[in-house]
Amino acid sequence: MDHCRDAVTLLRDFAMSACDQCLVRNRAICAALDKDEINSLNAIGRRRSLVAGESLIWEGEDSVLVANVIEGVLKLSTGTEDGREQIVGVVYPSDFIGRPFGGKTNHGVTALTDARVCVFSRGDFDAFAREHPALEHKLLQRTLTELDRTRGWMLLLGRKSASEKVASFLLELSDRLSPVTCETTHSGAAARFVLPFSRQQIADVLGLTIETVSRQFTRLRNEAIIELPSRREVVIHDRQALISEAG
Amino acid sequence: MDHCRDAVTLLRDFAMSACDQCLVRNRAICAALDKDEINSLNAIGRRRSLVAGESLIWEGEDSVLVANVIEGVLKLSTGTEDGREQIVGVVYPSDFIGRPFGGKTNHGVTALTDARVCVFSRGDFDAFAREHPALEHKLLQRTLTELDRTRGWMLLLGRKSASEKVASFLLELSDRLSPVTCETTHSGAAARFVLPFSRQQIADVLGLTIETVSRQFTRLRNEAIIELPSRREVVIHDRQALISEAG
DNA sequence: CGGCTCATTGATAACTCTCAACGCAGGTGG
DNA sequence: CCACCTGCGTTGAGAGTTATCAATGAGCCG
Numbered sequence: 001m002d003h004c005r006d007a008v009t010l011l012r013d014f015a016m017s018a019c020d021q022c023l024v025r026n027r028a029i030c031a032a033l034d035k036d037e038i039n040s041l042n043a044i045g046r047r048r049s050l051v052a053g054e055s056l057i058w059e060g061e062d063s064v065l066v067a068n069v070i071e072g073v074l075k076l077s078t079g080t081e082d083g084r085e086q087i088v089g090v091v092y093p094s095d096f097i098g099r100p101f102g103g104k105t106n107h108g109v110t111a112l113t114d115a116r117v118c119v120f121s122r123g124d125f126d127a128f129a130r131e132h133p134a135l136e137h138k139l140l141q142r143t144l145t146e147l148d149r150t151r152g153w154m155l156l157l158g159r160k161s162a163s164e165k166v167a168s169f170l171l172e173l174s175d176r177l178s179p180v181t182c183e184t185t186h187s188g189a190a191a192r193f194v195l196p197f198s199r200q201q202i203a204d205v206l207g208l209t210i211e212t213v214s215r216q217f218t219r220l221r222n223e224a225i226i227e228l229p230s231r232r233e234v235v236i237h238d239r240q241a242l243i244s245e246a247g
Numbered sequence: 248m249d250h251c252r253d254a255v256t257l258l259r260d261f262a263m264s265a266c267d268q269c270l271v272r273n274r275a276i277c278a279a280l281d282k283d284e285i286n287s288l289n290a291i292g293r294r295r296s297l298v299a300g301e302s303l304i305w306e307g308e309d310s311v312l313v314a315n316v317i318e319g320v321l322k323l324s325t326g327t328e329d330g331r332e333q334i335v336g337v338v339y340p341s342d343f344i345g346r347p348f349g350g351k352t353n354h355g356v357t358a359l360t361d362a363r364v365c366v367f368s369r370g371d372f373d374a375f376a377r378e379h380p381a382l383e384h385k386l387l388q389r390t391l392t393e394l395d396r397t398r399g400w401m402l403l404l405g406r407k408s409a410s411e412k413v414a415s416f417l418l419e420l421s422d423r424l425s426p427v428t429c430e431t432t433h434s435g436a437a438a439r440f441v442l443p444f445s446r447q448q449i450a451d452v453l454g455l456t457i458e459t460v461s462r463q464f465t466r467l468r469n470e471a472i473i474e475l476p477s478r479r480e481v482v483i484h485d486r487q488a489l490i491s492e493a494g
Numbered sequence: 495c496g497g498c499t500c501a502t503t504g505a506t507a508a509c510t511c512t513c514a515a516c517g518c519a520g521g522t523g524g
Numbered sequence: 525c526c527a528c529c530t531g532c533g534t535t536g537a538g539a540g541t542t543a544t545c546a547a548t549g550a551g552c553c554g
Contacts (some may be wrong), residue, residue, distance in 0.1 A: 079552070080494050084406040087396035099395070100386050106395050133380035141348050147345070147394045148353050150401070151335035154423065155325045157404035159453025162510070194309045195307040199533060207405025209511055214534055231519085247327050409542070446501060456543055461502055478501070478551080 022031060023117075027094035028068045029142060032134040043114040043130045044124040050074075050111040057109040057118075065124050066098030072115025073196040079192065087205040089150065090196075093175055096142055100126055111198040154233045157207045160247055163225065165206040168182075169243035170226065174236060199231075253467035265289060275315045276389060279381040288382075291371040297321075297358040302344065306358040313345030313372050319362025320443040323452065333475075334452040335392075336397065337421035337443075339423055343389055347373055359443040364455075376457045402452045407494055412453040413463040417473065421483060439482045 019025060019038045030038060032046055047070070050056060056067065057066050059078055076089035076097075088107050099105050100122060120128075129136050156168055171189075178190040196204070203210045220226045224243060227235040236242060266285045277285060294317070297303060305313065306325055311385060323336035323344075335354050338344055346352050347369060367375075378382050403415055418436075434465040439449050442449070447462075450457045467473045472489060474482040483489060 014336055017421040028297060076398070078402050078461070080402065080406060086402040088401045101391065101393060102532080103392070103395070107398055114380070130384070133383065136383055136387055138381065140383055140390065143387065143390045143394060144346060144348065145350070147390060148350070150394060150397050151323070151325065153402060154335045154397070155327065155333040155402055156506085157401055159327060159331040211535085214508060215510095217532075247329070457501080458503085458540060458544085462542095464504075 022070060023029065024070055024094035026070065027131045029096055029135055029138040030068065032138040033132065037132060037135075041120075041128060041178070044128060044235035045118050045120045048117055048119050050115045052111055052113050052115075055110040056107055056117065057105050059106065059108040061105055063099040063103055063105045063122050065119050066096070066100055066122050067119040068115040069093050069095045069097060070116040072116055072117075073112045074115055074117075075112050078107045079151065085204045086103055086119050086207065087201065089146070090176075090205070095146075096124065096139060100129060112201065117227065162206075162212050162216055163197075163219070163245055164207055165208060168215065169202065169245070170234065170236065171239075171242055171246055173234075174239075181206070191239070192230070192233070195232045195234060251405065261290040269317060271315065271317055276343055276382055276385040277315065278401035279385040280379065284379060284382075288367075288375060292365050292367045295364055295366050297364065299358055299360050299362075302355055302357040303364065304352050306353065306355040306484060308344040308352055310350055310352045310369050312362045312366050313343070313347055314366040315341045316340050316344060316366055317363040319364075320359045321362055321364075322357050322359050322448065325355065332451045336393070336446065337423075337452070341446060343386060345369065347376060347386070358447065367461045372377050375463050396462040409455055409463055410466070411494055412455060412491045413449075413467070415494070416449065416453055417481065417483065418486075418489055420481075421486075436486070438486070439480070441479060442479045443491055471472075 008120075019030060019042050019070075020035070022028075022030070026030065026234075042086045048056075050072070055203065056074070057065065071093055074097065075087045076091065077085055077087045079085040091109075097109055097117065122126060129139065156165055160168065173195070174189045174191070174193060177193045177196075178188050197205065199210045199213050202208075203213045206213065217226075217228065220242075221228050223241075225236075225238045225245075227237060229235065252468070263418045266277065267282070269275075272278065275289065279420075280288060285318075295303075295314075297319070303321070304310075304312065318340055321338045322334045323338065324334045326332040336357075337359075338341065347365050349424055353462075358406055377385065378454070403412055405441065407415065420442070421436045421440060427434050444452065446457045446460050449455075450460045453460065464473075464475065467489075470473050472483055472485045472492075476482065
């Protein structure tokens with residue numbers, strides 16, 4: 001474990017400089033660009049750090065900036081006038097943030113953990129993208145994948161019970177978080193991870209209340225399917241049981 | 248009204264021939280192409296008619312074809328193993344269907360009404376798109392918009408009550424159906440329209456049961472907010488009331 | 495005129511929410 | 525160093541909304 005964490009830390013310290021040392025250089029949409037193009041793109045962007053809880057984009061504002069996630073986890077969320085909130089997406093390193101090509105941003109973007117992103121003014125990015133079809137292609141592929149994922153989530157929100165929701169949530173997290181934790185089982189999914197979410201945020205992802213989430217967690221713990229070493233840590237003991245609970 | 252319906256019928260009768268007479272020529276992604284390019288695209292596609300209930304794509308199969316909707320309404324849906332279903336999208340004329348650039352199709356596509364589509368083999372379409380960045384750009388814009396719409400729907404599924412869901416649903420339909428009904432109020436939304444959905448399908452859109460949908464409909468009727476001339480017809484009498492119910 | 499599907503209506507049950515109290519952990523200040 | 529305070533999470537009791545089960549009704553087609 002430790003040698004892995006060291007490597008990650010090392011890479012992170014270098015990543016503040018330029019794109020060719022960027023942690024997500026080969027996974028983000030930038031992978032579509034060659035060295036010269038990357039330099040042009042780099043010229044119109046800048047790195048920015050966010051502390052947990054800090055917002056990058058607010059719901060309803062005109063789309064003024066877009067970004068790539070370098071490190072950390074961020075949520076996309078909307079809410080009703082009377083204060084109910086729904087998290088409509090979660091983005092991880094190498095994911096793209098924002099609404100290029102006009103239009104309003106219909107959801108806020110807020111850091112769940114401390115995060116580092118690579119931001120562009122939307123106008124600059126739009127112009128650059130229009131001149132680089134390979135970049136637009138990557139962005140299209142990414143957007144199509146995100147649309148698929150989002151539609152899968154609709155099944156969870158519309159048709160699954162609280163226990164199915166929580167089980168599905170834990171499984172998805174263990175997949176999506178595995179590249180950073182480095183501690184993986186067979187198929188590359190993490191058996192132990194740190195939740196980037198508070199209980200309230202989990203509830204906002206799943207369309208539940210905080211109490212229902214809490215009860216499901218303790219039930220899973222009592223059935224020895226998971227372990228909860230601390231509020232934010234989860235260990236999956238019986239992945240198969242989770243899978244069959246996920247529906 | 249009648250002169251309008253005549254015009255629509257007239258256009259529809261012509262539309263079977265070539266792209267330049269296509270009903271959605273200027274609204275679909277094809278609008279990105281000039282006359283020569285349209286002809287090349289036309290050469291690799293073909294028109295196809297679907298009767299209500301007929302499927303074009305099945306959940307889980309490899310993505311083999313993509314299409315543009317010319318006429319009619321289709322649903323995108325997924326389900327759980329035990330038979331629960333969730334409609335994850337509804338497509339209207341000029342909308343794009345399918346999953347270009349590899350990957351499995353995660354949701355089935357089924358006609359809700361009789362429909363006519365313009366289909367392409369996915370491989371052919373992919374190759375064509377890669378050579379025509381303007382087309383990919385249109386597709387990207389469309390996909391981004393669809394992603395926004397889908398995320399808005401997540402708020403409905405996760406956080407809204409049955410009455411809010413039904414009200415929101417009727418309002419969205421009255422917007423989306425207005426171009427074809429031609430009978431519009433102030434802002435281009437139809438006050439009277441024919442539902443392309445059965446009660447079960449409405450339930451599958453909203454994450455409710457058929458009985459709950461039915462009860463909400465009769466309640467809205469009893470409160471004189473809507474009128475239900477037949478099973479499939481809706482007249483909105485008090486749009487403002489619907490808006491405030493939609494949450 | 496059946497026989498069918500689809501929709502409505504009613505009674506009851508189940509699940510999740512709401513409201514409320516308590517507990518734990520981390521941080522601050524005496 | 526301990527006490528207290530505060531934020532977050534857990535647990536419990538009860539209420540409310542929606543699902544489930546069941547029966548009836550309306551429209552359509554052979």
